[in-house]
Amino acid sequence: MDKAIFLDKDGTLIKDVPYNVDPARIKCYPDIFPALRLLQKRGYKLVVISNQSGIAKRYFTAADLEIAFSELRDQLKTEHIILDGIYYCPHSDIPAEAQCNCRKPLPGLLYKAASELHIDLKKSWMIGDILNDVAAGRAAGCQTILVDRSKRERLDDQISNPKFTPDFVLDDFLELNQLIALKNRHYEGYEIK
Ligand SMILES: [Mg+2]
Numbered sequence: 001m002d003k004a005i006f007l008d009k010d011g012t013l014i015k016d017v018p019y020n021v022d023p024a025r026i027k028c029y030p031d032i033f034p035a036l037r038l039l040q041k042r043g044y045k046l047v048v049i050s051n052q053s054g055i056a057k058r059y060f061t062a063a064d065l066e067i068a069f070s071e072l073r074d075q076l077k078t079e080h081i082i083l084d085g086i087y088y089c090p091h092s093d094i095p096a097e098a099q100c101n102c103r104k105p106l107p108g109l110l111y112k113a114a115s116e117l118h119i120d121l122k123k124s125w126m127i128g129d130i131l132n133d134v135a136a137g138r139a140a141g142c143q144t145i146l147v148d149r150s151k152r153e154r155l156d157d158q159i160s161n162p163k164f165t166p167d168f169v170l171d172d173f174l175e176l177n178q179l180i181a182l183k184n185r186h187y188e189g190y191e192i193k
């Protein structure tokens, strides 16, 4: 069984442009590159977990989204980072419509990725910029980090609900590796993996 870093896309890996699938507007945050390179080197699978309700709303198609994903893959590949998987929820975020089990804060996509990619969820981390990412990670049994780039979630009522409480909060990816390394040494009895 492998360990993984599950990553939200918009607002975490790339600048959040709502419902964007235009490759020209996909801009990675530069601090992700050294962090992801090192995590990959340390044996973590890197898996994107993304809500894409723009498909249900017919703002774009799955094919449009695939073009955007391949741009993201290419930008990462240029930095010697290979994504092991991209999982997304294409369903609606409108509460009145039928609910799926894969839209974050629900953990469906993490379970699917874990089963297909042979990932041990307990050894894995979910990283995102909003508390719905955290909740999905917690529900799946992962450790969680809120990368609070926008600071917009700090005032959110969710933070007082234990289901949405991150294990750690960081401003960006710069200290991510150090945190995960320290935490893992703690869990694994100082055995460095
Ligand atoms: Mg996000």
Ligand SMILES: [Zn+2]
Binding pocket: 089, 090, 091, 100, 101, 102, 103
């Ligand atoms: Zn879904």
